[in-house]
Amino acid sequence: MKNLIPILLVAALVPGCKSPYDYMENWLIREDAVRPFAVPVDVIYVQDRLYFESGTLPLMQSIAMDAVGRGKFDGFARVFSPLVACEEDVEKAIEWYIKHHNKSGRSFALIGEGEGGALLKAYAEDNADWLEKKGLVASFYSELPDKGFVSEEMIRKIKQSAAAVRYRRQWGREMPGGECSKDE
Numbered sequence: 001m002k003n004l005i006p007i008l009l010v011a012a013l014v015p016g017c018k019s020p021y022d023y024m025e026n027w028l029i030r031e032d033a034v035r036p037f038a039v040p041v042d043v044i045y046v047q048d049r050l051y052f053e054s055g056t057l058p059l060m061q062s063i064a065m066d067a068v069g070r071g072k073f074d075g076f077a078r079v080f081s082p083l084v085a086c087e088e089d090v091e092k093a094i095e096w097y098i099k100h101h102n103k104s105g106r107s108f109a110l111i112g113e114g115e116g117g118a119l120l121k122a123y124a125e126d127n128a129d130w131l132e133k134k135g136l137v138a139s140f141y142s143e144l145p146d147k148g149f150v151s152e153e154m155i156r157k158i159k160q161s162a163a164a165v166r167y168r169r170q171w172g173r174e175m176p177g178g179e180c181s182k183d184e
């Protein structure tokens with residue numbers, strides 16, 4: 001943790017830097033290279049601070065990749081996983097994402113686990129209307145760190161919600177059969 005906190009602080013002090021999240025060092029995963037039209041939705045994943053406090057960036061990146069990377073969302077979503085230490089960091093990271101990757105209200109989902117999940121949930125509850133206007137289609141929080149938290153069922157629900165929003169935007173009405181399938 002001793003090595004990570006200065007990265008967030010120094011970025012905030014550099015003249016001309018609007019956000020610490022302008023720097024790749026403050027992201028565990030930031031899939032800028034995936035073209036937005038190639039996938040229908042983005043996923044913002046905030047991991048448990050326990051991992052943050054481990055102080056090793058490679059370990060944290062590996063944990064984030066195990067949770068939301070390594071093919072779980074391939075061909076379906078871009079993944080953004082910021083380093084966060086407090087709710088203010090969550091706010092800065094999401095505002096950075098909205099400014100740089102979601103100018104047109106692109107669909108996105110929030111996933112948080114452990115203390116990161118609690119921080120993300122608190123931010124989302126305080127900003128629910130604004131997030132929905134910006135394209136939020138699904139959110140999942142677990143206040144316990146859980147390597148199996150991101151499940152196939154969760155991925156299916158995100159896909160369904162994103163498809164329903166795309167349909168509504170294109171056709172101006174709800175999808176036949178409702179927003180989600182009846183087997184939930």
